[in-house]
Amino acid sequence: MTGLNRVLVANRGEIAVRIIRACHAAGAEAVAVYSDADEHARWVRLADDARHVGRSPAAKxxxxxxxxxxxxxxxECDAVHPGYGFLSESAHFARSVTTAGLVxxxxxxxxxxxxxDKATARRTAVDAGVPVVPGSGPVTSIAEAQRAAADVGYPVLVKASAGGGGRGxxxxxxxxxxxxVLPAAQAEARAAFGDGTTYLERAVPHARHVEVQILADDRGNAVHLYERDCSVQRRRQKLLEEAPAPGLSPATREAVCAAAVRMAERVGYRSAGTVEFLVDPDENFYFIEMNTRVQVEHPITEAITGVDIVAEQLRVAAGEPLSVRQSDIALRGAALELRINAEDPDNAFAPSPGEVGVFELPGGPGVRVDTGLVRGDRISPFYDSLIAKLVCWGADRDQAYSRARQALSEFRIEGVANTxxxxxxxxxxxxxxxxPVHTKWLEQLLDDDR
Known part of the structure; x- marks a missing residue:
């Protein structure tokens, strides 16, 4: 049970369904929001109440x-849960919610x-004793950037300070x-994030993308829920994630998880968050950013630890302590998440909006499907193309993959191209x-297939 009575779910799709269920399990009512395009959506029907918030485009x-x-x-809600994306990492929105007397x-x-601010996050990591990729502070001019790049060493990445989700x-x-590249990158950052500040990082060849799930409360408790490998990605957008990271040595696992907790403690963090790292072939690891929200791939961490991450978010928001200590959390088996998107992999992953004519979901031991859709719903061109998340758990990695293959053989979607x-x-x-594979592996595989 939680001290929250009525929670506004400020999101849509599968994560809205996920949060509504968690609210109900905690004894709280859930209020959905919807745009013109989503008036009859699944999460609207599941909620205790629903409010129209504008036209179909997300900006409206x-x-x-x-x-x-x-x-x-x-x-008359007493709390707002932002989910992921949209307003979830808007400090202005978080401040507005609390100023209004809500949680x-x-x-x-x-x-x-x-x-x-990614440049500030880097400095914070250094202060916390967390390794960072060699890089620069903010750069504004071409000459300044070239001097910094000479010190950092080519190849480098030009990164937007306010970027996230692989963008910028x-x-x-x-x-x-x-x-x-620099002037275009600065213009792109201003257009996408409202902030043209950029900085440089040395590129790490054949790196893996490994992230650590953390939870923290207002009473000084911070724990990790081990790590996920998110290296199977295209244009820095994840398609398949695993937990725990395959082939990671116990010593590196312990070190990277401890570093994530230090980062959380350094910033006085509370709620769920994810600390992201690059891991090179020698298992040197480097902080890249911290996502201050629940992640799309949180279910695989729940599968291997048994901890309900959204339930913990609600507990902490209600002023309660985490229900778990680090000594309570143990690795249990392996899990992977497959993002089922309305995209056409044979046509450069072009979006495929339209009506879902057939929607048959798999089942069986260790199989979970998170979705905001039912048969006959439409994939809207206004939002992310995620149809569902297929999560498969097994006693070991081989069993998790075997269950995933079986589940995929049962998964039927017609009406839209999909992954x-x-x-x-x-x-x-x-x-x-x-x-394990590195972050460029999938792109190279797809290029070889052309």
Whole structure:
């Protein structure tokens, strides 16, 4: 049970369904929000109440912080859960919620501010004794960037300080390319994030993307829930994630998880968060960023630890301590998450909006499907193309993959192109099964297939 009575779920799709269920399990009512396009959506029907927040484009609805806050007030909610994406990492929104006398189910606005600026986050990591990729502070001019790159060492990545989710990153091989890329990168950052500040990081060849799930409360308790490997990605967008990270040595696992907890403690963090690292082939690891929200791939961590991450978020938001200590948390088996998107892998992953005519979900031991859809719903062109998340757990990695292959053979979606056929190939790929793979592996595989 939680001290929260009525929670506004400021999101849509599968994560809205996930949060509504967690609220009900905790004895709290849940209020959904919806745009014109989502009036009859599944999460709207599951909620105890629902509020219209605007037109179909996200900027006119789910990103309209005033409309979302008004919905919470009119519905007499005492808390707002932002989910992921949209307003989840907006310090302004978090501050507005608390100023209005409501509880923001997430970290403090100051922590979001601190970790939202990637250059500041790097400095914080250094102060916490967490290794970082060699890089620079903010760079404004081409000459300044070229001097910094000479010190850092090519190849480098030009990164937006306010970026996130793999966006706002451009690779650069030499000084001439840097001169051409920097102005465009700054303009892109201003357009996407409202902040044109950029900095440089040395590129780490053949790196793995490993992230650590942390939880913390307001009473000084901070724990990790071990790590996930998110290296199977295209253009820095994840398609398949595993927990725990395959082939990671026990010593590195212990060190990277401890580093994540130090980072959380350094910023006085509370709620759920994820500390992300690059791991090189020698298992040197480097902090890259901290995501101050629940992650899309949180279910695989729940599968291997038995900890309900969203339930813990609600507990902490209600002023209660975490229900677990570090000594309570143990690794149990292996899990993977496959993102089923309405995209056409055979056509450069072009979005495929439209009506879902057939929607048959798999089942069986260790199989979980998170979705905000039912048969006959439409994939809207206005939002992310995620259809569902297929999560498969096994007593070991081999069993998890075996269950995933079986589940994918049962998964039927018609009416829109989707990534189920691609995942059938990936989960039988000998390189992936041997593991681990690096962040460029999938792109190279797809290039070889052309």
């Amino acid at each position: 609805s789910y990103l309209d912080s005033d409309a979302i806050l008004d919905a919470a007030k009119v519905s 923001f189910v997430g970290p403090t606005a100051s922590a979001i501010d601190l970790m939202g 990153i451009r690779p650069v091989r030499d000084a001439d390319e840097l001169a051409a 189920v056929p691609l995942h059938r190939r990936l989960t039988s790929n000998p390189d992936l099964l041997a593991g």
